[in-house]
Structures are given as C-alpha cells and as structure tokens.
Amino acid sequence: MGMNPAPTIEQQELLDLHLQLVLEENQRSNLTRITDWEQGQLLHIEDSLLGLPELLSAPAGRYGDLGTGGGFPGLPLAIMSGRQTVLVDSVAKKTQALDRIIEQLGLQDQVHTFTGRAEELALDQPESFAVLTARALSSLPSLLELAAPLLQLGGQFICYKAQVDDAELAQAAQLEEKLGMKLVSTRSETLSDGTTPRSIFVLEKVAEPTVKLPRRPGMAQKRPYKA
Numbered sequence: 001m002g003m004n005p006a007p008t009i010e011q012q013e014l015l016d017l018h019l020q021l022v023l024e025e026n027q028r029s030n031l032t033r034i035t036d037w038e039q040g041q042l043l044h045i046e047d048s049l050l051g052l053p054e055l056l057s058a059p060a061g062r063y064g065d066l067g068t069g070g071g072f073p074g075l076p077l078a079i080m081s082g083r084q085t086v087l088v089d090s091v092a093k094k095t096q097a098l099d100r101i102i103e104q105l106g107l108q109d110q111v112h113t114f115t116g117r118a119e120e121l122a123l124d125q126p127e128s129f130a131v132l133t134a135r136a137l138s139s140l141p142s143l144l145e146l147a148a149p150l151l152q153l154g155g156q157f158i159c160y161k162a163q164v165d166d167a168e169l170a171q172a173a174q175l176e177e178k179l180g181m182k183l184v185s186t187r188s189e190t191l192s193d194g195t196t197p198r199s200i201f202v203l204e205k206v207a208e209p210t211v212k213l214p215r216r217p218g219m220a221q222k223r224p225y226k227a
Helices: 009-025 035-048 052-057 074-081 092-105 116-125 140-147 166-181
Strands: 063-066 083-089 111-115 130-134 152-160 181-190 199-207
Touching: 009 035, 009 074, 009 092, 009 181, 052 074, 052 152, 063 074, 063 140, 074 092, 074 111, 083 092, 083 152, 092 111, 111 166, 116 140, 130 140, 130 199, 140 152, 140 166, 140 199
Parallel strands: 063 083, 063 130, 083 111, 130 152
Antiparallel strands: 152 199, 181 199
C-alpha cells in the first residue's frame, strides 16, 4: 500500500473540527476516553487514516463503520474518501452526538448514522455495503461473522487491531470457508509516536456463508463459531 494522500486544506479543517467537536461532546456524553488534543490527533485522526489506502482501493459503493463510538475511523475516512458512509453504534447517545457533529461538519448528505448492533443492521440492510471497517471492536472470528451478512460479494472488511495473537488469526482462518470470507492483505505499522503498534487486516467476501447469518445480537461475541 502506498502512502496516504495528504489532506487538502478543506479536509484538514474538517478532520480538526471533528476532533474538536468530539472533545466538546465528551464533556456531556462519554464518546471517547481521550480528552486532549495531541492524543486525539495521534490515536484518533492518525490512527483512523491508517486504513485509508485500503479504503481507497476497496470496491466502489457504500461504506459502514461498525462500533464507531466518536466516529473513528468512520468520519475521517468519509472526509478523505468522499464515500457514502454509515456510522454504526448500538448506543443511542453516541449516534445522537454524531448526528450533531455531522451537521456541524456539513456532511449530512454523505454521512448517516445507524443506532443498533451490526446484526440488526444486517437484517435491515443485508449485503448493502462495499466496504466496512471496525477498530478494536472484537476478536477477528466474531468480526468476520458480523461483517459477512452486511457485505456484498467482493466487498471488503478492513479491521484495525492493536495486536493479534497467532491463535486468533488461526481461528479466523479456519472460519473463512464457513463465513465466505478470505484474508487478502495484512499490514503492520507504528504510529508517529514510534511506540504504538497497529495492524490492518483486509478480508474479502468471496462466497455466501454456509451458515445462516446474522445470528441473534451478541452471539458472535458470546459463542463464536468454531470451524
């Protein structure tokens, strides 16, 4: 993957305003544990944009960010890519705060929110996404199960992870056939502080799952499929 394109002045202003608005909202509702500007720039903006090359090379179409919280990585990626975007979170207070932020950014024609779990979104809008992201949301096997019914065939799922052990990777690999998903790329980076490791995994939906998805909300995390 090549270097990220540098933000235009307008994009940079939107990225900064998003972070500023999140920090302001944070005083009312707990959107993020990060409360200072420098940490926010590193662990929210820079970290979010790590997956931009993968997003830009994913198939054209709608983009969804699962477990978006304060809109990371979803909003920075929407700002930089111009894609139609859905920010998904099960906590209504978070999506309401995001709706206010989206309006203040002037992005309400491009970016929308969905209040509910990924499984509910999959019932509501099955196979309607070309690309999904999730950042530190759950283990890879659970994430694959959540993504599969949301993606169209050929769609891609970009997972941001701090670190992944071999057992988690092996378990995810064993589920590929059952869930119709295949690992197509892996990339490891360190953020600009020089100490924060990050890995980006891209999985592609290559076939329909052989099991009925979605299961009931929470099952993917409580009882992940075994191969």
